[in-house]
Structure formats: structure tokens, C-alpha cells
Amino acid sequence: MGEAGGDQGYLLDNRQAEAGVRFRALAELFDPVTFRHVDRLGIGAGMRCWEVGAGGASVPVGLAERVGPTGAVVATDIDVSWTRDVAGGVIEVFTHDVAVDPPPTGGFDLVHARLVLIHVADRAEALRRMVEALRPGGVLLVEDADPMLQPLACPDESGPEQRLANRLRSDVRTLMAARGADLAYGRTLPRLLRAAGLDDVRADAYFPITSPACAVLEAATVRQVRHHLVEQGLADDEEIDRHLATIAAGRLDLALAPMISAWGRRR
Incomplete structure (x- = not known):
């Protein structure tokens, strides 16, 4: 969740205070999906796992619980600020x-990589290295967003508050694209995993709506990119304050882009 991408660096910098809020919200939203796949794939005692772009600590900790004292979890990121404290034992x-x-x-x-490769400038090389790291019979599980597949913050655009939310979500996508993010990356994962030579490639998608964690994530993200929105003339402070107040009042049914999970096994 934290690998950088693009010439200007990762838009949602791990070093900012809001990053911790975002990681907790992402864990609440997506950990059940991630570990449903991990458990279905049979990850258990004694296995070795590599968590790429770990960002927060929840996935490395969950993997460590599954592999037990005879296994190993390697958690990596360009910035390990939010995972450093869980190092030790099998991690x-x-x-x-x-x-x-x-x-x-x-x-x-x-x-495993979640919400990472969309932000990496050389996605193809990153994917190649991840496949290279697999043992024979090992599984690659890549989970990434596809903001263009469902681009709205409020799919039920019922009034001016929802229209503002959707415009600001579009503005954030503009910032992401300028940093090199591929906003249609998620849908390509099954094809890319097959092209990498993996067998039994499968995928599914999940997109949350009207979860309290969606509101927490939206507010933290907007606060984190606020100065970019204002500096580039995409939004002004009054609009951003109004949107944050609407979120706090609980008047928005907020959604996220679909997260597409794709997996395949090395021969």
C-alpha cells in the first residue's frame, strides 16, 4: 500500500499523519477480502510470505498468525514507518x-501486494520480480484498484453534496494520474498474470459502499491531498471544508473504486 510511483512520488505519502488513519480504514475495509483469498489459497503453518508495499501492519500480522513460528513473513516498502514496530519473531x-x-x-x-502496483511507475518490472520470487507451486495474489471502473464517490448522486463529492473524487484522480497512477490497472490483472506464465489464474472484485470506514478513508484522503487540490486550482478551501463537514455529518453514502483480486500459481 505504500510503494511510490511517478516522477513526483507517491501522492499519499506514508510520512504524513493521515497515512495511519488511511491504513486503519483500508484494513477494516479490505482485510476480510484479502484473508478470504489467503485462506482459500491454503496459506498456513511453515510457509514463507512476502508482503510487498506493506504500508500498514495488519496484513503482515495476519500472515504471521497463519504461518506460525515455523514460517516467515517478509514485509517491505519504500517507507516502513507504519510496519517497523511489528518486526520480530517471524516478521x-x-x-x-x-x-x-x-x-x-x-x-x-x-x-502479495494490495493497492500497490497502480502507483508504481514500472509496474511490469515489479510484477516480473514478484513472480520471480515465487517457489515452484507458490501463489501470487495481487489486489489493486480500478478507479475508472467505478469512478464516483457517491453513485447515488442525489443532490449538491453528492455532486461536490463526485467532483472532488474526480480531482483526486487527476492528481493520481499526474503522478503516474494507472487508473484502469485493476481490470488488467488476470491478463497480466497469465502473460507472466502463472497457472490457474482467477479473479474477483469487491467494492464497498456506505461503510463507516469509507467515510473515514474519504476524509483522511481529502485532508492528505488538500494542499495539492488548492495549489493546482482544482478546488478551494471552502469547498473542501464543506465536503469534510458533510462527511462528518454522515450525509453521504460513500463508495470506493472496486478492488480487483487476481491470483495464479507458478509452475
Whole structure:
């Protein structure tokens, strides 16, 4: 969730205070989806897992619970600020750029990245290195957003508050695209995993709506990019304050872009 991308760096910088709020909201929204797949794929005792672009700590900790004391979890990110405290035991944490640095050694039964590759400038190279890190029979699980598949913050655009939310979501997408994000990346994952030579490739999608965590995530994201929105003339402070107040009042049925989960097994 934290690998950088684009010439100007990752828009949602891990070093900002709002990042912790975002990671907790993302964990609440998407950990059940991620671990449904992890458990269905049979990840268990004694296995080795690589969590790419870990961002927050919840996925490395959940993987560690599954692999137990005889397994290993390697959690990497360009900025490990939010995972450093969970290092120890079976969890190893270190700074790493998935598109530049060699994969961790030893081979893995599971390589997982969530909401990472959409932001990585050289996505193809990052994916190649992740596949390279798999042991024979190991599984790659990539989960990424597709903001163009469902671009609205409020699919039920019933009034001016919803229209403002949707316009600001469009403005955030503009900022992301300018940083090199591929806003239609999620839908390409099944094809890319097959092209990488993986077998038994499958995928599904999940998109939450009207969850309290959606509102927490929306507010934290808008606060985190506020200065970019204002500096680039995409929104003004009054509009942003009005949107944040509407979120706080609970008057919006907020949605997220679909997260597409795709997986395949190395021969």
C-alpha cells in the first residue's frame, strides 16, 4: 500500500499523519477480502510470505498468525514507518523498492501486494520480480484498484453534496494520474498474470459502499491531498471544508473504486 510511483512520488505519502488513519480504514475495509483469498489459497503453518508495499501492519500480522513460528513473513516498502514496530519473531521488515531492488532471497509460497502496483511507475518490472520470487507451486495474489471502473464517490448522486463529492473524487484522480497512477490497472490483472506464465489464474472484485470506514478513508484522503487540490486550482478551501463537514455529518453514502483480486500459481 505504500510503494511510490511517478516522477513526483507517491501522492499519499506514508510520512504524513493521515497515512495511519488511511491504513486503519483500508484494513477494516479490505482485510476480510484479502484473508478470504489467503485462506482459500491454503496459506498456513511453515510457509514463507512476502508482503510487498506493506504500508500498514495488519496484513503482515495476519500472515504471521497463519504461518506460525515455523514460517516467515517478509514485509517491505519504500517507507516502513507504519510496519517497523511489528518486526520480530517471524516478521522481517525492511526498506525495498519492488521495481528496482532484487526480490528478497529464499523463495516464497505467497507473494502479495494490495493497492500497490497502480502507483508504481514500472509496474511490469515489479510484477516480473514478484513472480520471480515465487517457489515452484507458490501463489501470487495481487489486489489493486480500478478507479475508472467505478469512478464516483457517491453513485447515488442525489443532490449538491453528492455532486461536490463526485467532483472532488474526480480531482483526486487527476492528481493520481499526474503522478503516474494507472487508473484502469485493476481490470488488467488476470491478463497480466497469465502473460507472466502463472497457472490457474482467477479473479474477483469487491467494492464497498456506505461503510463507516469509507467515510473515514474519504476524509483522511481529502485532508492528505488538500494542499495539492488548492495549489493546482482544482478546488478551494471552502469547498473542501464543506465536503469534510458533510462527511462528518454522515450525509453521504460513500463508495470506493472496486478492488480487483487476481491470483495464479507458478509452475
